[in-house]
Amino acid sequence: MKEKSLRLNYIPIIVACLFMVIQRVLQSATVVPEYGSYASRFYIYQTINTIVMVGVNIFPIYLGFNSSKMKDKKVLKNISSYYLMYVATSLLVNIFFYVTKKSLNVKDYWSIFFPISQNHYSYAVSCVLALLCLPKIVRWWDDNSDQQIKSGLLLTSSMFVLLPTLFSKDIWSAQGGKNVVWIFYLLFVGYALKRLNLVQKVRLPILHLLFSGVLLISSIFVMTKISMFMRGDASTALRFCVPFSVLGMYYTLSLFATLQSRKRLKLNVPVSIIATTLISTQVAINSPVATYFIGTFYRKPYEKSGALWFKAIILSSVLWLGAAVLCTIINFLFQKTPVFKWLEKLVRVESVDEVKNKVLAVSKWLSQKRRLVLTAAFFYGFTIVQMFLISESKIKVSVADTVNSYAFILLKRQAPIVLNVLIIMMFFLLLFVLTNKFWHSFVLTLMIDLLITISNYLKMSLREEPVLPADLKMLTGIKEILDMVNPFVILIGVIVVFVLAVSSYLLERRARQLYDLKPNGKKRITVMIVILVFFSSLFFVNHKNSPSYLMFNFFRVNRYFYNQKLGAQINGPIVQFLNNIDITIMDKPAGYSETAIQKIMEKYDKEANEINSNRLEWAENETFVFNLSESFSDPKRVPNLTIENDPIPYIRQTMKKNTSGWMLSNGYGGGTANMEWSSLTSLDISNLSPTLPTPYTQLVEKQQISPNITNLFDESIAIHPYAASLYNRKNVFNKFGFDKFYYVDGPDKLTYEDKIDDHIYISDASAYKETLEKINDNFDKTQFIQLSTMQNHMPYKENFYHENNYSFSGTAVVKDRQQELSTFMQGIHYTDEAVEEFIKELDKIEKPITFVFYGDHLPSIYSGNNMSKYGLVQHETDYFIYSNRYSRERSKKVNKKIVSPYNFPALALQQANVKITPFYALMTRVTNDILASTTDPSASISNNYNGQKIFVTNKNESITEDKLTNKQKELLQDYRLLQYDLTAGEEYASEWAMQSWNE
Secondary structure, X not given: OOHHHOEEEOHHHHHHHHHHHHHHHHHHHOOOOOOOOOHHHHHHHHHHHHHHOOHHHHHHHHXXXXXXXXXXXXXXXXXXXXXXXXXXXXXXXXXXXXXXXXXXOHHHHHHHHOHHHHOOOHHHHHHHHHHHHHHHHHHHHHOOOHHHHHHHHHHHHHHHHHHHHHHOOOOOOOHHHOOHHHHHHHHHHHHHHHHOOHHHHOOOHHHHHHHHHHHHHHHHHHHHHXXXXXXXXXXXXXXXXXXXXXXXXXXXXXXXXXXHHOHHHOOEEEHHHHHHHHHHHHHHHHOHHHHHHHHHHHOOOOOOOHXXXXXXXXXXXXXXXXXXXXXXXXXXXXOOOHHHHXXXXXXXXXXXXXXXXXXXHHHHHHHHOHHHHHHHHHHHHHHHHHHHHOOOXXXXXXXXXXXXXXXXXXXXXXXXXXXXXXXXXXXXXXXXHHHOOHHHHHHHHHHHHHHHHHHHHHHHHHHOOOOOHHHHHHHHHHHHHHHXXXXXXXXXXXXXHHHHHHHHHHHHHHOHHHHOOOOOHHHHHHHHHHHHHHXXXXXXXXXXXXXXXXXXXXXXXXXXXXXXXXXXXXXXXXXXXXXXXXXXOXXXXXXXXXXXXXXXXXXXXXXXXXHHXXXXXXXXXXXXXXXXXXXXXXXXXXXXXXXXXXXXXHHHHHHHHOEEEEEEOOOOOOOHHHHHHHHHHOOOHHHOOOOOOOHHHHOHHHOOOOOOHHHHOOEEEEEEOOOOOHHHHHHHHHHHOOOEEEEOOOOEOOOOOOOOOOOOOOOHHHHHHHHXXXXXXXXXXXXXXXXXXXXXXXXXXXXXXXXXXXOEXXXXXXXXXXXXXXXXXXXXXXXXXXXXXXXXXXXXXXXXXXXXXXXXXXXXXXXXXXXXXXXXXXXXXXXXEEEOHHHOOOOOOOOOOEEOHHHHHHHHHHHHOEOOOHHHHHHHHHHHHOOEEEEOOOOOOOOOOOOOEEEEOOOOOEEOHHHOOHHHHHHHHHHHHHHHHHHOOOOOOHHHHOOOOOO
């Protein structure tokens, strides 16, 4: 009889799967209530958990109970179909969460094919192992007498149930019912129940079920009281509420007896449906992608509403159960398809000998393709060496983490290494199918890879950045480049090329037959087309959801546009180069021409004269200070968060008395340099192309001239109390025209580097002292200072400060990140004190000083809030503009509630009430007459790509461009044309835009 004709009772499987789904909901989608905080919820939660915890016990007992019907079946041949269903369901779950969360990771897909090593499905793997052993182990049990089975059942039950209950310890590491030893014990229990007819001997099993359930649930209440009395907490309240306790097993057996003995609870179905249901359910509830995303993004504490908390459990259970049912149906239908049948036949094995044959077949195939395999292995090793060569022994992979580069590349960056090898092999194969000469193709590929390695090594040592597409323009001046290289190095290079060329010729002649892969004409054309499509797709690598974009995400490529050096080190120089190919600076506005730009310049020449008729002359020592305060933002404005006491009282009062409001940030938890670029250049990042998220590294060096606010001043100073490697700041500030750049370990030394308590960053107080020193050094020239602080940068570790005086409540911050918010609030309180002291000192200085203070973005700790709902408010930081006492009589307060960073220069000049250049006449009109704009917060929270442009009203509502008035649209067009000209156009207006105030 064929196995498909075997039919078994489906009801126990349905109940087991239902229980396991609900248990997963309680573990991953529900915040576990503590008895001390939510006693009622604690009892409800533990009661539900106790009822469903035995779901994992049901199937192994069921398997043992029906083992006599299955012992003569060829179990091994079904493993292939089970594996295919598991892979299909896992892919389905991963794709679903990619579509909903836009997260793609090669590890999530690669690990699918190795369920045992990943340990995500320990219960399922244990059950499959029990199934594989079933025929032999059942025959062994059959050889024993009934008395021996009874004795064995008594002995094993004493070991696995009685002893753990008495000692209240998981002696045998049952792991909540998932351990393989425990599964085999339950298999034996099920066998014994059938062999000894124990189920039939139980009278009124439903009464046993009710009694065991009441007994088990009552233990929760009784043991909680005992635990509170004995220990002062509820740590032993759940002593009996585990699948392997005496009470747990009594409840399990009562439930199984009820399900198996009730005639009305019989629904016999083919074994294939049972297997499909179990596999689909296990993947749906244990997929690491599903548990991570649901646990991270959908688990809410509902601190203020027990009803909402309970409704969330019900809703999550229904949805997760629905997902399991849907996966079951899809898998059932998938098994009927020709594709499944073909794959199942391909991987099916029915004996150990067939397994050996499959392994031998794979080995034979690899042997036939060994030339390609060896070539790929060679370039794999070459890529690793290449990444090692351009990396120091220690690399800083984040602001707070420095790691050993060699270990990090080998252990953490295998996916990008494989992508580099894939690209190299594609190039090699293209050469090979074109020439049909293996060694010529191999050597040419190697020579190009060597050239890439050497050029990146030299450029990294000289300029601390890799070779980028923009560098290809320098090939027109190859003679000048070679003049800068040591002649000995050139000689060595020529010798290496000559040796490789000769070797290629000799190998091609002598070993051609051995290494001729002989691709036929049709295959060559097909391969060529595939490779050309692959390489052409790389020109769209930064277009969201393009095939190459998805591929780079799949291989875990980090698009480090803000740190090209680190990107090359951990992605590989080839991948980092390709990362920078697909960059469009800005879409060309309609009507762009030299004539159009000339008309705009003439228009705002007149506008400047009109504005300046009501403005004052610059003081000889006019001073502006722009202070980008790292991560500074008011936590009281965060939705679903209540702050007990105010960490920033001084800044709050200062904002009430001065020009102030909220600044629109296009970043969340990052994007500092974008705010800095926009505030210095008066250019709007939301006007730029989505493929240009980091102007400092992708734009500035391409510009012939980069007009910015420093052009107005006699002296310009930048202060950043941290390293300057991020965002290419050293080169950018040099191009911007800063006279001095003070940073840690820079040639211009910082005077003040104190830190607060055990913090890792220089304090804001030290940064302000540094700034005051530079202000007081100059009383006879105009001066601009860009200060970008670091104190409140992530991470926010508990031990940074000796005091943490600020508490809060609410759901905006998930439980495991609440300490981070406490640390952050303590940090911004120290900023508040430092700002107060700084302003007091500014008021003592007898020269006009305009101080612009703003936070660059919120810290990324408010993961409890839905960004699609609260995206705008979580992309708004606080700002104010302060005029010191000396300049107060000549300054004017400006009423501007919501601004973007590109508004700051015009606002500062307006508040200082000084004359402006024509470019800032345009910016004054843009600032005063057009709503502040930014990228859509719901589309750009990753900080990697610019989203759709929106405008924000004074009511804090977002609108699109079509809602602007005609006058505003005309002004916006002027601004857009000029920005395009300065960034992506012919730079007709660059000299005009960089005029100083006295020209």
